Amino acid sequence: MPLPDPDRAALGAVAEHYGLGLSGDEIDEYAPVVQGLLGSWNAVEELYRAEAAPSAPQRAWSRPETGENPYNAWYVTTSITGSSSGPLAGRTVAVKDNTAVAGVPMTNGSALVEGYVPAEDATIVTRLLEAGATIAGKAVCEDLCFSGASITASTGHVENPWDTTRTAGASSSGSGALVAGGHVDMATGGDQGGSIRIPAANCGLVGHKPTWGLVPYTGAFPIEATVDHVGPMTRTVHDAALMLSVIAGRDGRDPRQPADLVPDDYLAALDAGARGLRVGVVREGFGRDESEPAVDDTVRTAVTALADAGMQVSEVSVPWHLHGPRIWDVIASEGACSQMIDNFGYGLNWKGHYDPELMDHFGARWAEDGTxxxxTVTLVLLAGRYGLQTGHGRYYAMAQNLAPKLAGAYDAALADVDLLVMPTLPLRPTVRPAADARPPEILARALEMLGNTCPFDVTGHPAISVPAGLADGLPVGMMLVGRPFEDATVLRAAHAFEQAVGGFPSPSQSAVPA
Structure with a gap:
C-alpha cells in the first residue's frame, strides 16, 4: 500500500512531536521536499513486493471446538509434515504461538495480533519439518508473552494438568500443558524472563533455555533482542537434546549468532555421562523472600541425587544473583517498550531478518485501541515509557552496562565448578485468579516467580529446568546452569540426574480432562 502524501496537519503533528517550532508557512516550505523524499518509501515497497516478499503456502488448520481443547492450550490445530524421514520422524510438536508457521494464524497470545497469518516458517519450524516432525498446532501463549502465569492470553486461562485450578506457568503455557498432558511429544517454547523454564517447572517437564544465540530466533515475535530465546520443552532430557540438535546452529539471518558457531551433537553428548562434573549449589537461589520451604527442601533433596550420580557437589555464593532481577526489570521494560511497542515488534537498527507485514499489522492494531x-503489558508500558522519557534511555544504558558484571559473577563461580544449581522457581504452581480479578492480583500472580530465572536471560547462560520431585502432589523444578555454549554439559548433568532418579513422573490421570 503506497504511503499517503502528508498534509500540513500531518507534518505539523510530526513537528510538534519533536518540538521543531515550525510555523504553518515553514511547514509548507518543507512539504514538497518531504514529499519528494517519501517517494523512496514507495519505491522500496515496490522493490520488496517484486523481489523479496514471501508467499504463504496453503496449509489446513482449525480452531478446536469447545470441549475438544485440553487445558485450553491449543490456539489452532494442524497436521503439517515435511520430510518423511529424519531424527524426529513420527514425533508430534506443538509450536508456541509466538513463532511463525506459514499459512497458519498467529496471535502471540494477543487480540492485537489476531488476524495475522505469517508467510514464512520460522527457522526452527523449517528445521523441525526437515527433521521429520509433524507440527500438530499452535500452543497458546501469554498476551505478547509478558507473564509468568497462564492468565493473560486473549483466548483465556491455560490450566495445569497436575491441578486444573492452578497456573501452568508461562508464557509458554500451552506448550507446557500439552506436553505434560500427553497430547504432543514435544513443544517449542520462548524465554525472555524464564518462559521455557517456568511452565516446565510447573508442569513437571524438561525445559531448556539455550545459550543466547545458539538457536536462531528468526520468525519468532520479539520482545527485546538482547533477552529473546527459543528452545525445547519435552518430557525427557533425551528429547530435549534431540530437539536442540535439530534446531541449533546459524541461519545467516539472526545477528545474535556468532559467525563461528558450530553446535555440538547434544544427543551424543548424553552418552559421556556426568561423573566428575562439579556442581555449585547457589546459596542465593534458596530462601528468597517469596520462597516456599517445600520447594527449597525438594530441590536440596534432588541435589543429593546429583552426588549419587557421581557429581561433586559444593555450595557457592553469587551475591550478584540477587541483583539480576532488578537489571532484568529495566532491560525488559524499557527495551520492550521501545522495541516491541514503539517500534512494532522488531524494532530498528539491526542487521537481522524483519517481518514487515507483522510490524504493520501489529502497529496498526495497537495504535487503534491501546485498551x-x-x-501485564500495561504495567510494562507505564513503567518503561516513564523510565525512557524521564531518563532519556540512561537507565536502560546503565542496566545493559551492568549485564556483563552480572554475567561475570556467574562466570567467576563457573571457573571453579562446571554447573550451578538452584530451584527453578521459588513457588509451586499457584491458583489462578478469578476472571474478575483486579490488576494488583493479576500482576502478583504473573510476576511472582521470576527471581531465579530472569537473570540468565540477561546473561545468556544456558539453563535447564528438570523435575526435582513433587511437593504435596505438585511439581517442583530444579535448574542447572552452565557456561555459555556449553549446553551439552548442562544436558549431560540433567540426563544423569534423570537416570539416577529413574525418570520423571507424569500428571495423575484424574487431573486430565475427559
Missing amino acids: RFAV
Missing part, C-alpha cells in the same frame, strides 16, 4: 493491551 486491548493485557494488564
